[in-house]
Amino acid sequence: MSTLVHTEVIDLTNVIQLCNVLFNEIAITKLSQQTRYKILLALGKIIDTYSSELQRSKINFIEGFIHCMDGEKDPRNLIVAFALVRAIIERFDISRHIEDLFDVVFCYFPIHFAAPNDSTLEITTEDLKLSLRQCLSATPYFAYYATPLLIEKLLSTTGSAKRDTMETISLCAPAYGAHAILPHVHDLFDALTKEVYMGTDAAMVHVALDTIHNVVSTLGTGISIANIRDPVEKSIDTLLAQCIERLKEPELKNARSSAFILRAVASASDPACTSVTHAVLPIIYQEYKPTDPPQRRKAVLNILTELLIASKKLYGSVEDVGYDRDFQTPLLMYKQQILQVFVLSLIDPDTILQQASLKGIHEMVLMKQFLNKEEMNITVSHLTRQLGNEDGHIRNLCMTTLRIISKLLPESIAEHTVPAVLCELADQTHGLGNYQGALAAIQTLGVHPALFKIIICPLLEKLNYACSHIGQDNSVYCHELAACILAIYQATKKECVDIGHRKILPFVLNGCISSMIQSKWYLDDHLIETYAIMLAITTRLLQISDQKELIDNIWKVFVYGQYENQVYEQIKITSKTSHLAAQLFTAIVGNCHKNVQLPVGDITEFLNTLLEAALDSDFALSTTLSKTVAVIVNKWMNEQMLNYIYQATQQRLSPLLHEIDLNKKKTGFNIFIWLIKALVMRGHPYGFELLDSVVIQQCGSIDMGKDAAACFTILLHDDDFILCKSAHANISILYKQRVFNHCSNTFIRKSESADPQWPEFQTNYLLALLYMLQKVPSQAIINELPKLMMPIILSLSSHDVNLIVLTLKVTQDMIPNAQATIVQHLGSFIHALLRLTRFPDVQVRLLALDILFRLAQKGKSDILSPFRPSVVKELTSALDDKKRIVRKHAVDCREKWFAIKK
Template sequence: MEHNGRSRFCAWMQEPDLTVTPSLLASVLLYVSKAPQGLSSFLDLLNETWPSMERDQQHEQCLSLLSKVITPCLSTINYHTVADLFEFMNNTGTKDRLVPAWVDILVQIVSADLCNTDQCMATCQWLFHHLPPLKSNQPVRFKALTILGHIVHAKSQDISQTLPNFIDDYLSIMDGEKDPRNLLLAFDLVRLIIDKFDISRHVEELFDIVFCYFPISFSPSPNDPLAITSDDLKLSLRQCLAATPYFAYYATPVLIEKLISTSGSAKKDVMDTIRLCAAAYGAHALLPHAQDLFGALVKEVYHGSDASMSALSLDTIHQVVATLATGVSIDNIRDPVERAIAGLLQEALEHLKAPELRHAKSASSILRAAASASDPACALVVNAVVPLLYEDFNLSNPLGRQKAVLGYLIDLLEANNSLYGSVDSTEKDRDLQTPLAAYKQRLFQIFVTSLIHDQQADTELHYLYFTGIRLMVIMKRFLTADEIDLTVMQLTRQLFYPDKSIQQLLSSTLTILAKQNPQIIQEHTIPLLLDQLKSRQKPYQEILGFLQAVAVDPSLFCQISSDLWIELSSMAKQPETLMYAEAIASSLCHLLDNIVMTDKVLQLCQQTFVPSILNETIKSTLHEPDSWCMNPSLLHSLASIVARTVRSSPDVQQAQVMDRAFQVFINGDLQLMQVSTVGKVDDYLLYGTCSMDKAEQQTDRCSRDMTLLFPVMIGNCRKDIHLPVHDLHEFLGHLMEHSLVATCHARQLAMNASIAIIVNKWVDDDMETFLKKTIQQRLTPLLEASQGSFATRRSALACFIWMTKGLVVRGHPLGLAFVDDLLHLCRAATDLQMEAANGLATLLQQDELVLNRSCHANVSILYRQRLFHHCLPKLTVDHYHACLVALSHLLVNIPTQVPMADMPKLIPSLVTAFESQDEDLILSMIQVAKTIAPQALHEPEHIKTMIGRLLPLTYKHDRSLIRLNALECLAAFARVESTRTRLDPAFVRQITRSLGRALDDKKRRVRREAVICRDLWYKVPMASSF
């Protein structure tokens, strides 16, 4: 084998073209793998044959072959082999035309960390010696810079001791570099050298070679695989200039000169660079140039026409002032911040004397940027500005002047909170006293006291008042208790201000106060809101929203929820106020969702809410006098309260809840209930029937059914809580039998949910056997029967679906077996096809009351994704209508990223659904396509197929909502950049022509979306042709 490898190599050397073919490479690799010394044996072969090579091409191709051999052999190369390689390199000499091949070899060896220190040093010297003549060869320079970067990162200390001229030699390589890919590497290496080496003797040389690129500009190629942008180069260059304070002496005056003399993008680059370099250079470097620097920056703010440049100037002012503050302790510098911003401050004060003029607003922005940068600057600005604005503010002034002054004071308050932190943020916690404390009475008088006496009905003016109050409220240790008390009184009185934005501002401010001072909110705000709620003089939706906003403390929650419960108990007894009662119950659910469940809160729920809910729902079910008027919406909210209470209770109390549920709903024991009379005793039992009051219609007879509470009570207990039944299998059998004959949908749903909960939490091996047997003997005959009562068969299917849900959610294998049976029903020619298809929605949708993680259910990770991958092949084989409906439920109820990879498989089903007569199916599939298809489809034929089926829906379909959604889906395709490169311009022109028909739609919304969609597609041909 070894002889064959040598022979093959020697024969190749005699070939005229010397192409490294795959067969040659395979032969050499086999030779290397079988040789005793591995790669060293091949190096010996090269050493042996090298003197006989007469052509330079032979040398080049041999090194090229060596480079290709090294790549798969890196894992077997040791230091001895590397030594042989370097010896071979030294023995053979290095002509200029062989340098690229050797660089290819070295970059592999160095990147794999196979070189010792001496070899790394030798590599650096070799590169410095041979690289300068090859300035035009970009790939070689790129690899050489990669080699140097790797060695500097790993061997910086050795380089400092062994190669004293390393920095000078590197600068000679970098000098004149223009390729953007190489420049990024070169800039990174400069920062690495600054970080690793002593550059004190090379500062000017390093600065010159870096700064010669400033400002840098670059127009990337549209097909650049590396996607290097001009911003990448600019940022890397800035980071080089900011890498060391040594550059400050050279950079600062030049940057300021460029700031004054340049404009446009070059000026932006200068400001970005100053902003980044300021902290690195320090106050020493900036202070001598501060006046010129600030002069140029404020000029851009006052007189510039570009808002983005003005904002950048303000950011630069902020950063420079913050840097200057670090020099307050420097010897021989008296108050550097005051000296630096004196001119800036004086000019701004002059402009503030005419607050309505445009320059005054710019001056306020400048002062805000400076004040938010450092404590000394904030003190200087506040001490100069607040007295001036206080004297200028008067309620008799024109509204424009009042608004301007309030706006400038708000700027100062925001600067203060940005610098010193606030109570609603944890970013800063400084102990420094804000300079605004000395002017607190003046500020309080302007924003709070003036609000009391102000008679103007100007919304914008009042918004400024409330904004200033909010900013003072969130300042740490600013307002006293008495001032907060007065503030809360004023804010509470203004809560029902007609403007919605002001209402939101007041509500959020009171929320902050409720967290910090709940007693004051309890004293002033809550009584007023509750009085307004009971008087019904204001919209109850607004009042309930305010109560939800301030109920952030457990004590506030208890007070609010107790009063709301009393109001609910009164309003739920009257049919005309039932909608109001529903809103209160919904608010209580919201309050429970957002409050910490302390012992006090839990006690209120356990001792007041849950018992009352059980009592009142039973009374309503039994049609007792003065009972609550129930409907499904109110029942759902009450069940949510019970669920939130039970799931938060400890085990002992959950066991009591479990016993209570069985006593009431299974055994019919009402001894603990406050029920004075009994009608039909089985009305409230889980196995009972719904009675009908004389005044009720047949369709409303189940609206009072409260058996939903049974699965809610047992389903929110932990699985460690045992069911109080002797035989769980027998109990499940009873639930199933009664579910099959139940005529009330709500009661049937309660029993099916109970089955799913038990199966999910308490299933075991015996239970699995029981389920299989019961389904086979009881449910399967009903599901497969072609005759018999449709209602009974539908009930059997509903029971089967919920049982399957309990198993699927916990990830039990039996669940997927039952899913297969369900999918079989979708394809079977029975009247249960659509019921089975809709059953997939039941399997996938998460119920907020039961069978979720917060309810302590067994929820398997990613069970929806597993169900999707299990069902997809079975639903895309046939395009039956029921299968398409089931597929739509599957796609709508899973995360959008799950079906991305399978989108091409879904195209036939989507296309068939678009052509169906089922409008709901079309809508759901368009929603799926809009969300997933534009990003998931890559083949032009797939994209064309989808778009071709969507286009007729934009103008032919009778339903406007479908036309609108089809247009939105097409617009989503046009917004994806990859679509533009995959579609030919002719097809795009066909799309725009077809979209023109939608411009004459009867509906305004459709016409507007058609204009947007067509405009997006008009831009696609330009991108494609480009």
């Protein structure tokens, strides 16, 4: 039957005949579970396809369906049956079958199901509860029968059954409507508030509060149909009276519970919020007395905060997008009293009271159209004063609220907070105060473009003073101030390109150039790197015409040494002392668009000058100049440049790889690496030729092998500074995968055939392979894993700790996620990991246990069960490890493997 109804040959006549036979001639309850399941699926298909035709036919489909469903107990079948009930309610006229349909559904309430331990069912009790709940809430026709029964269940049940009842009422109330709820509302509220006041389970209390909220919200929809007093006001009168009585002792637990109830009620509808506000606010305000103990005053503040939260939920928050209501919060009538209470508490010396006050102020700031501009200014002033508070939690609360205000009213922050914060940073008139707190505040507030534009100039002045007068004695302050400026600039760069161009770029360039000439600023590697990043960010966002102008200017300075109508050798990038100049030059050139024409007559001559300077400099400067060469080759390659590269690599760089002097050899190899990177990124064949003749060949050398292996961390690294997409580099599609495919087979072959007398060669080849795997996207390697498993297992068997650690880090995510692909190697891999759980190095032991844990966590039982006994047995030694953290990981790992089904 199930197969038949899913074919196209069956028509309506056949369907009616099938239904007649099914409903009248077959004893459904005597059939097997699987057969009943298929019958229900067939009925589902019939409903989907023929619902309108069945209603016009003589067959009583709903009664027949009830006959099929009646007495069903299997959870798999019930899930389908409940879904069919909802489909029938949606597509059929159920007016003559309401009670029968309700009875066949409600008899399962409250439902519970405990699957046997060996069951493969994926159905849970929660699935069944939710499906049944959706049936009961599917139509308001059920209200007449369901409401009194649900109230009775609520009053008579406990534990999970009571929670299920509350959640069902919460879902059903909006569907049933106010007219169905009103006759039972007092019994309902009595039961729900009792759970809030007396409940010990926080989750149950939360469900009770949600139910109160949804019931009151439903009552609010009945205003238009009521011919009596407002149903909301009438129905919550008793509830409010109970809460108000308890609020008279605000420090007691019941008062706190009453506040939660009031929040649930007030956030439900405008009439409810109005009733709660006018009934409660005057009383609560009277309860706040400055002479009372702090604990009592804090309790009053907490109650007020709950009402503020309710109002924010109902009428909207400033953080809500596209949320708008016509109503205004009734709290506006009591705004001055509320503000007075919270401000008085904020200036109180008691820390707990201040914290409670700040939470309420935070909610007021979030509320839409609550505080006006003048009140917001007063709030900012008070919050700014608290930024100097010794209590870190109070400072954090203040900053959280000020961050919100900075989006709404940046001019207020600029007027009150910014001057106070800047006073903590040193200049000609102020000493150095609590600068770390000030920088934290700036980093929080300055990420908004409007505030960044206000604060950046004073910050640059502070940085100028710091580098000029403080750096030698307090370099950390200079580092943190520069890092703070960089952080807020990075956050606002797209909206503040003009500020970067007109303010930050000239500030950095003029300050650094002056320092190279006259030592005006304190500069170290950390500051130079920060300044270079600022220049890089600014350059890459400029228009091409502005980039062209900038390139022309820095070419005069750093290539020809011209600055303020004089020539200075020390600012040329070819000077041996020009590391700063080289970094700034590289930052700008490296982030220019490739359509910007370089202001040089013969590009090959310029490249040769850079190359010779790189060969004759210390390693740091040589690397920076090599990056500059790489950038130019990657972006501005032409035939003339390519011929020069052929010549330079063969005649100038290759001989250096055979030098006896190791420093010269490493310098030459480093230049090679950056040149290869520039070429392979743009997909040029010569880059891959150099990979073979330089990198792979050097992996087999004694003195350069490890450097050659590690060079893949440079070749395949995603640099944020230069040679990246945002820096306008030429990047061919899937260049990393191409490098991997080009080199991997060679490294695998060489590692397997390496001379045992020279184990370091094998280690180098394996390191190179693993460094590549570390940088190539894992999804690109999955299909290659079978051929990579032997080198991986070989690496885990090595005596080189660095190789083992690298292998474990590379494979800890990759292999657990691809176990089905490497089934034939899984045993050897697991055995290697188990051996490493006894390795002398603690990091190795932890990583091995972590991968074993992930294998069990993500693997399938049928794949892992053969290895379960040996893993559980061999992990015994790790359980006795001398390191506590290793023992903990071993326990977790063993438990995970032990849980794998045999």
